[in-house]
Amino acid sequence: MFAVTILGNNSAVPAFNRHPTSQVVTMDGTNFLVDCGEGTQIQLINYKIRRNKISHIFISHLHGDHYFGLVGLLNSFSLLSHQQELHLYGPAPLEKIIQLQLEAAATELCYPFHFHPITKAATLVETEKIRIQCFPTNHRIECYGFSFEEKKEPRKLIIEKAKALGIPANYYSRLTNGEDYTNKEGHLIKNEEVTIATMPGKKYAFCADTKYDENLIPYILNADMIYHETTYLDNFLEKAESRFHSTTKQAAKLAKKANVKKLLIGHFSSRYDKLDEFEKEARSIFPNTSLALEGVCFEV
């Protein structure tokens, strides 16, 4: 399963039972935590997310509503005797902030902990199956979005057919990578005759906090799903600009220009109790929009 579970969708301060930003991206059997606002560890319990499956945490930027729950979570992992390695990615000053708090408590984490500062667009995690990258967004302070991609799986070989057509076994990996085969008699065997297409790798992008910025498009182009903040409704366009945030219609416009398939919106300002207008305004431009409601799991 490749899915995103929302743990917090409010901006700045907790309000109306909405929590500050946090999401869990589940892919390839792992839970990747994206941002960690205050109370995230409680939300993880509330929504029964397996904390011991979290091996990587990504922090977009150092506004408190995106990371004030982090040190509590790291600390709890230690108290709960978390065993596996934990990799943390975020802006460089985060390391000192954590260190200082662990030192003040005379705490040493009981698990291997690795901090990876992020400073520019980069590939953060790459395995045979997945790729996680970060990209800069346009916010008041240094801020990064994150993209999560499944790599395209190799095509599936129809082995009986390949054998019957006399294709040598040492050529099979070239077939699964999409190549055709020409046999000794000069006869071309098209790839499609001996392999089956698999699913193309899917992609999700979390665009963090940002003002409307088309420079983000290359990083999210053709994604199956993106999350884009909508701190304000459209009539607060000026406020959004001045605070380096976005409105509903700006997020929808960017989703459309980037040709994504689905848009999640969140990071709602505490001035709004009800959220239905957010959905309505965004859908007027990009119909396949959903509110990033807490506890909801969206399949990519």
Next chain:
Amino acid sequence: MFAVTILGNNSAVPAFNRHPTSQVVTMDGTNFLVDCGEGTQIQLINYKIRRNKISHIFISHLHGDHYFGLVGLLNSFSLLSHQQELHLYGPAPLEKIIQLQLEAAATELCYPFHFHPITKAATLVETEKIRIQCFPTNHRIECYGFSFEEKKEPRKLIIEKAKALGIPANYYSRLTNGEDYTNKEGHLIKNEEVTIATMPGKKYAFCADTKYDENLIPYILNADMIYHETTYLDNFLEKAESRFHSTTKQAAKLAKKANVKKLLIGHFSSRYDKLDEFEKEARSIFPNTSLALEGVCFEV
């Protein structure tokens, strides 16, 4: 009203819907916040505590379950345009921890903020009506308890009687402070004849995290109410000792020795789902014990 509202009563990690330590002491029209575990700002909303009445915050020690909600609260105060001065008292390293996080967010608090490091038993706040002191407890790291006292009110003058007895007006304040009066004729007028006793000042003490330690007694002697941690039931005595925590029976024994009137117990370990045994064990030694349940307001 002089009362204590419990916001969090669990130790170490959040569990069973119990939150890490935080309490609000309300006296003389002010809310004094004692400890500020993760999620305290949400608990303040849940229990409708007026955040703009919080002018002083006291942090007992720098284990995360006692202060990881602090920087979020300070930040939210700023976002919510808190106006009044805020005084923070806690172990010295707390200042740098907060500073670093404000700097990382390029945030300047919008209200006057004063940090007061605590390093030993001392009077922290003193007005005509109240006195707040801190005292060291016996924990794994530097840790302080806090006592909150109403000062005894001056006795109330029966002015008609004082006039009738010919006591000069410039002597009245000495009367309300308890002195007798001897008139020109050498006749003694006893204080009780011309004044009425008022309530003696009440006292509450929060004993923070601590192992059993009779050195605390002088600071809590005869208090109307104390909070003492009971991380464990009595059969975990050894574990309590080794972790610098206390059991139910130890807390009850100390309350008895210190001749206090009422005991609140909390800081329950996450190993316990149900809490009734805590109450039972403590009451077997000190009958006037209550569980410090979240949301409950205890009048001192």
